[in-house]
Structure formats: structure tokens, C-alpha cells
Amino acid sequence: MSDTAAGLLQVGFLVVCLAAVYRPLGGYMARVYTSESDLRVERGAYRLFGVDSKADQTWAVYGRSLIAFSAVSLILLYILQRVQSHLPLSLGLPDVPSGLAFNTAASFVANTNWQSYSPEATMGHLVQFAGLAVQNFLSAAVGITVAIALIRGFARSKTDRLGNFWVDLTRTVLRVLLPIAVIGTLALVALGVVQNFAGGHEVTSVVGQTQTIPGGPVASQEVIKELGTNGGGFYNANSAHPFENPNGLSNLFEIFLLLVIPVCLTRTFGVMVKDKRQGYAILGVMGTLWAAFTFSATFFEVRGNSLEGKETRFGQWASALFASSTTGTSTGAVNAAHDSFTPLGGGTALFHMMLGEVSPGGTGTGLYGMLVLAVLTVFIAGLMVGRTPEYLRKKITAREMKLVSLYILATPTVVLVGASLAMGLASARASIFNTGGPHGFSEVLYAFTSAGNNNGSAFGGLSANTPFYNTALGIVMLLGRFVPMVFALALAGSLAKQQPVPVTQGTLPTHKALFVTMLVGVVLIVTGLTYFPALTLGPLAEGL
Template sequence: MKIQDIVQIVMFLCILIAMTPVLGSYMYKVFNGNRHFMLPVFGWLEKLTYKSTGVNPEEETNWKSYTFSLLTFNLIGFVFVFLIQLFQAQLPLNPVNLPNVSWHSAFNTSVSFMTNTNWQGYAGETTLSCFVQMIGLTVQNFVSAATGIAVLLALIRGLSRKTTEKLGNFWTDLTRSTLYILLPLSILFAIILVSQGVVQNFKSSETVQTLQGAKQVIPMGPAASQIAIKQLGTNGGGYFNANSAHPLENPTPLSNLLEMLAILLIPAALTFTYGKMVGSNRQGRTIFLAMLLLFITGLSVSLFAEYSTNPIFGNLPLMEGKETRLGITNSILWSVSTSSASNGSVNAMHDSLSPIAGMIAMINIMLGEIIFGGVGAGLYGMVIFIIITVFIAGLMVGRTPEYLGKKIEAFEVQMAIIAVLAPNVVIQIFSALASISNAGLSSLNNAGPHGFSEILYAYSSAAGNNGSAFAGLNANTLFYNLTLGFGMLIGRFGVIIPVLAIAGNMAKKKITPLSAGTFRTDNWLFIGLLIAVILIIGGLTHFPALALGPVIDHLLINRGITF
């Protein structure tokens, strides 16, 4: 590593830390209904939304209606994206006459975009028309991220309100998140991306004759507008197959820095918003610090692994699946960010990372996507871990566990355990299934333990709603499209429903005032406990599987063994 590499990392972290309170306090104003500077710009649009759809913004609902609205809205999105893929050949804006998508691929893709996963079993430039990418996928990029924020807001209200059934209004949460946060940031970001060379037009492609006389078809399309939201909304689904490694999707080191920041920007800032909304900035800061510590630890291990030498390639820098303009440091920084944040976009091929760097990405996903995590999803996932930590700490000292003055009782702990188990069950059971079936094994691109890593990564990515892949795996098969599709559904709604149930139950409770006997959840001791609980749960669940994949892969590489 050079000094310049360290400078880039430090600067990345500094900008992230500096932006957190700025965006965080703006989002607080938006969600709290205070005056903010976007109100004169888009306020009329919010009113228009309610007027044209018949939503009463004043009406608040209990957790069951909130959940029902959320599920109905998501279901409609799923059905729509599913249908337009099945009939894309008959629909407009399909200049190169791409054929209709197979039903299982269409199922997988529509689940994937609805659940904020953006797992892509298909190749963008050769499968989906402009129409599907815009009207189908870009819309889901916005609303799936807004859905994540809505769940978080309901949970925060559950924690901060007392003796009520009301958790807020799903439609206003969805609308405000989209209009005041995602949309303005995306417009600004998309235009900056075009200034760096990302394409934004409505052509299908440009055919050129290369200098050497060959024909080259360069795909075009409204890429910048989709890339902006796929980064900001922790979606991750690229316009082109190579995602943000594609030079027209991520042309310069500056576009790369901004795209990386966009991955973590909103999830990090939401910790600040959280602190303000629950009435204690320290609570938000505690969560931010726990996330940051886990992030920096993963990053350090990953960088160390990628810059290490091995007997197979000696001291050659490991440039397989990496771009010259970005180099190794930026590829690793991205891989750690995208896996922490449930984003899933890539600027280097994770399949070709050194085994330990690949494992860090996998662990970040397996821990439950709570290191910053998905927009909204990361923070509500973290609160689940906080509930478990408070519960365990309560057991240790023999005191009724409390969080933010609310008693944590059997119901909350049961729901929290379901939310933690749901994705983990998907990872373990589906990976095992794929490893012993022909349908699972015939899709592998690599032999030996690395082949198993491809499977394990795929189901982790689906269950964690991440979307990145060890992309050698040919996932566009009936078996993978269906199992990964169901994995994504369980990983998303198996967490969202318990979280909303907790929110509903917590809202009913009284708030006990802080006393000398209160177990503090805003100090370094708690940060340590929280990190320990996260690592123990994640570690105990997944270490055996990791040992069979990346760990053996690492040991073999150090003995120079290939397959």
C-alpha cells in the first residue's frame, strides 16, 4: 500500500462522518414534519400525491394496518415488474427487440428489486429493455428504499411514543422519504455522474468501427439516473452487467468516490436522525460508533488480505477482476462498503478477490446487514440486535431489561429472535441444498472450496438483501431463480414483519424514567457488548460453513494448490 491509498481511505471516512449529522438533521426535520428547505421546492408535490391518491396524511394506523399497507404496496410492485418482463417484446422502448424474459427469471428479478436486494441473475444490456429498466426497476429502487425507511420510522415511533396503538401513516412515510430525500439527492447525484462520463440518453446502443477495424456495439441508455438511486437507495442493481466496474457506469476515480459515499450516506445519517427522534443524540452516536468499528475492522482485514502475497502469483498485485483506474484499494473499500450496506453494487469482481477479502464481504452480509446496512433496514436490524443485547445483559445482572425506558419482554425477544433467524436459516438450508444437488452444482464457475463459496455467497446475498455475487455462478437457472427468490422474500419480510410487531407492542408500553438503576445503552461498555453479541451470533451460525469455503480456500492458496 502507498501513502496515497491511506489518504483516500481516511478522506472517505472523514467525509462520511462529516455528512452524517448534516443529512441526519435534515432527515429529522423531514420526518418530524418541521420546516425544511425542500418544502418550498417539492411541498406542492407532496400535496398533489395525497390529493391524487386519496391518502389522508393526518390519519395514523396501528401496526397491523401499517404492515398491511406495506405488504399490499410491495405486492403490487412485484406483480407489475413481473408482468412487464413477461411481455417486454410487446411493450414500447425496446429498440433492439429483446425477447420476453422467462417466468422464473422474471420472478427472481421482480422479487429482487421489490425487496431492495437487486440480485441480478440476468445481464442488463442483453436482457431487459429500456422500458423495463426505467418504469419497472428504477421505480422499485426508489420505493423499496422508501419502504425500508418507513419500517424504521414505525419502529422509532414505537420506541418513543407511549401507551398508544398508532405507529404513523405508511403512505406519508413513503411519500416524504421519496420526495424529500431520495429524489432530490438522486437528481443531483445523477447529474454529477454525467459530468464524469456516465451515459444518460434514450438510445439503445452506438455501433462504432474500432481503430483496428472491428465492429463494436456500445450499449447506451438512461444509466446515470438509475445508478444514482441504486447507490443512494442501497439497491445496487447495475444498468450494465459489470455494474460499477463498467467504465460507462463508473468512469473516473471521482465518480467512484462519490458512488462509494452514496452507498453509506443515508444509512449512516439515519443513525443521527434516530438519535434525535428518540430524544437522545448519544443513542444515535452509540449505534454509529458500533457500526463504524465493525466497518473499519472488516476493511483492515480485507485490505491486509488483498495486499498479501501468495505462492501461486508471488508478489503480483491481484488485478484479476479489477479496473486499472480504480486499483486495489478502491476495489476493497467498495467491496467492504457494498457488503456492509446491503447495497450489492460492485466495482470489482468479488469472485476473484483473495479468499479472505471475499470472506469479509460474506461475513458483513451474514451478520445481518447491520453495519450501516440497507436504507432503513440496517438500522432496524441493528435495533433487533440491541434488543437481544439488552436482554442478555439483563439476564446477566438479573434485572428486567429495558431499552429507551421501555421494558423488553418475552414478546419482543421472540420477535427479535425470529428476525435474526429468518435470514440465517435461508443461508444455511438453501446453501446445503444447492451443495448436494446437481441443479445447484452444475452452475459453478470454480472448482474446489471456492465453488462452495460461490453458493454460500449467493444465498447470503439473497437472504441479506444485498445483491452482490461471486458472479461466476450461473444463477439464471430454474433452481437458483426460485430458491434465491424465496430466500430474498424470507430475508426481507421475515425481518420486516417481526420488527413492525415489536414496534406495535412497544408503542403500547409506558416509559420508565431514567434512574440510577437503569442499564445504560449509550456508552462504550454497551458498544462492546453489542459488537460481541453480533459477532457471537453471526460467528456461531456461520463459522462452520465459512470454514468449508473461504477458510480452506485461503489455506490452499498458501500452499500453492489450484483446482
């Protein structure tokens, strides 16, 4: 079988698997967030923490709860790393340095999983599974709660209540993420992924040198790394490591895991707003963008005709498919070195992140990011025809557009300001392996784009474990994560207060091909106008 035929078969099988679970999983998640009853274990947790599960919150209280929970998570994860040497299962590793501990805590709490260190040589087993893996569940759940709150903003009327953050968080972890993670862990173990608490194993490399490779609870961390669109690997080589990703079937299963919740949340959206066509329309936009970037990445890599930086177990097609899926979902996991992609292949991955991770985006972040862009699209359409824009029977007024504008500007601002500071400081430029030419700039731009969009993948030529990058990237990750969330929740609160307006002949149908096409155009044009000058200095200059 030719590489092209095998590659197309992989893509086709992946799409079929996602289609098979779309309706049941999407419908199940809608029932999770609309159910009036609590599980026994949930009631116990609510009593323990003093939560009234029947008390809905305003957007401001919902947002404060989210920020407070994330801040406590950040502090606890930082402390856990700083006392690692005194913990069991530390494997004799020392405490994580303060700057790196802050960067890592910010990274995992922000669902970024940027790793400027070698995990197997830095983190013991306890920090890996009790710190990093736990945050993989919690940070993913936080993203989903914001998406659910925004959906309620569209679905509800004449109220200032969006639900209860603590209830949404608990249900997401216990009813959505944990059950799938358990099944996925068993599947990965069956496919050959390591799962134990073993220490180091001495192996001999192909050049005759000995190397110590630790075992560990890899499969359980691998599954939530992909399922929660986190991306932080147990090993430095991430999903290119055979202990994390041993064969082509496990590779395809991991791609399925990182896409499944963002894709199925569009069904959840359609069910909760009582118009499934709206979910199909959002899915159509996400699918169109994902397919376009997958084709582009594959085209440039196949034409490059090089396997440098790629696992021969996977080849060019599977590497490009993984790269387009991971950069489109804010996952950041890699099965190949993105720095070794062709200039335009690497530029495709970079630009895909710059879309704001909406194709289909991270767990929750992709959906609420696309819904914000949908609001912008109906506003532009309203200007064209000279009538007040509406989306899902809610008027888009000046207040909503201010919030949308702030949301859209937040991430590019932190990304471009951060990259500018790095290029302006001699100490930061010294960390670039290739200090001259556009590729060096691409490495820095990729790092801040990855951090600001909560992706976590990186070009390998940047030595980021320095005081400047640990601090700057940590701040960018936190701002890029939580500032847009606040604006999304404020938008949800504003929409929930409105009285629905009746649909008339002048109302723009937001479930048809015309709207899908307009929304695709808005995503590409808004992103292109924001980042194009920076792209011309990096990957475009290098590729041309």
C-alpha cells in the first residue's frame, strides 16, 4: 500500500470513529449539564466543601470561583514540586528549581503543559501522577465549564444566573473525563503503553551507550494528556516515545482522544440551545478548518520528502495528521519534532495555533472561542444589511461587541508583546539556538504563540529553561488562559439577561452554508490581519 493510500485510510478511519461517537457522547454531555439530580459521591463532595449544588451563580461569582480554584491549584502544584525530594516515589530526584516550578505550575493549571525540562529526569512518580496528571483533569474541566456557562447564556433569558461552577466542575471530572479516561487507559495498556511504578531500566542505545529509562504510570497520564487537550508527556520525547506511543494504532487512538470531546461538544451545544442545526454549523466550520490545515501540513511535508525529526513508525502522513490535530486543539502533544518540519509545514502549525485554537479547539475553549467568533460574524452580517444583528434569538448590542472585541484582542496582545520583549533583550536572544535569520525569530514567535494559546508544543531550537523564559512564558500562559475566560463569562451573563427576540424574515439563518462560509472567513481574516506581519518575518520569509 502506498503512503498516500495509507494516509488517506488513517484520516478516513479517524473521521468515521468521531462520527460514530458524535451523537451519543454529545447527547450524554448535554444531559450531564442539564440534570437536576446529583450522584451520591457528588453530594458527599458538596457537603465536604460547603457547596449548595442548587444555588446558581451570576457570571461574576462564577468567574471568581473559577479564578480562585485555579489560583489554589497553582500554589499547591508549585509547592508539590518544591518539596519533591521529601516525597515518596521521588526516584531520588531533587526539588524542582523555583523558576521552573512556577513555569510548570502555570503551564499545567492553564491547560498548556509547556515543558522546558525533561520530565523523566526532573519529576518523580508522585509529582507526575498526583500533581501533573491531576491538573490535566482539573484544567480540562475548567475549560469545559466556561463553554457550558456560555451555552447557558444563549439558552436562558431574563436571568443573571449561569449555573454553579463547582457543580459543573465536579460533574465534568466525575461523569465525563474519568469514565473515558479509565476506558482509554485500558485501551492504551492493551496497545503497549507502559503502566507501572518501576524505577529506571538500563538500556543500550544503537551507538553502544547506556541510558536509564524510568517506567511509571504512563498510560493513565497519556490518556488524560490527550483527552483533556493538555499535551504534557511523561517523557521528553512526548508521543514520539515508544513507551507513550508504541505503534501506528496507538498513534491513531491518541489523535482520536484529543479530538473527541471538542468535536462532540458541538452536539452538546445544539442540544442545550434546542436547535441541533446550530451545533452542526459550528462543527462544519471546525471541520473545514481542520481539514484544510491537515491537507496543508501533509502537502508541505510530503513535498519536503524528509523524515528528519519524524518517527519512522509513523512517517510523514501520520506526523502531519498529529501536528495539525494537536495545534488545532490546544493539546501540544507531538509525535514528531515540529522544528524539523519544512518552513511552510512548521508555519502551517504555527498559523493553526494563531486561529485561537478553535478547529476544533481545546476541551471547552474551542467551543466558546468559536461562539465568540460567531457573534462577531453576525455583527458583521448585520452591518452589511443594516439591521440589528442577532444570534440564537439574542440581540448583539454594543455591550456584547465590546466584550467580543476584548476577547479577540487579549491573546494576540500577550503573544506579540511577549515575543517583542524576547527579541528586544539580548539575554533572551542568546537562548535561540539559531540566533540569525528568520528561523530564530520563528522559534521565539512559536514559543509565545504556543504559550498564549495554551498549546504547549514548541520548536526545539529555543532553550526556554532560563529565568526570563520561565517567567515570561508562565505569565503569558496565565493571561492567555484566564483573561479570555473572564470576557467569555461576561458575555454569557449579558446574553442571559436578554429577552429572546422573535425570528423574522430578516433574521440571518445561522445554521446554513452561507453562515458557515462567513464564519470560516472571519476566523481566517481576523487571525491573518493580526498575525500576518509577524508571520512574514518568520516562516514565510524562510519558506520563500
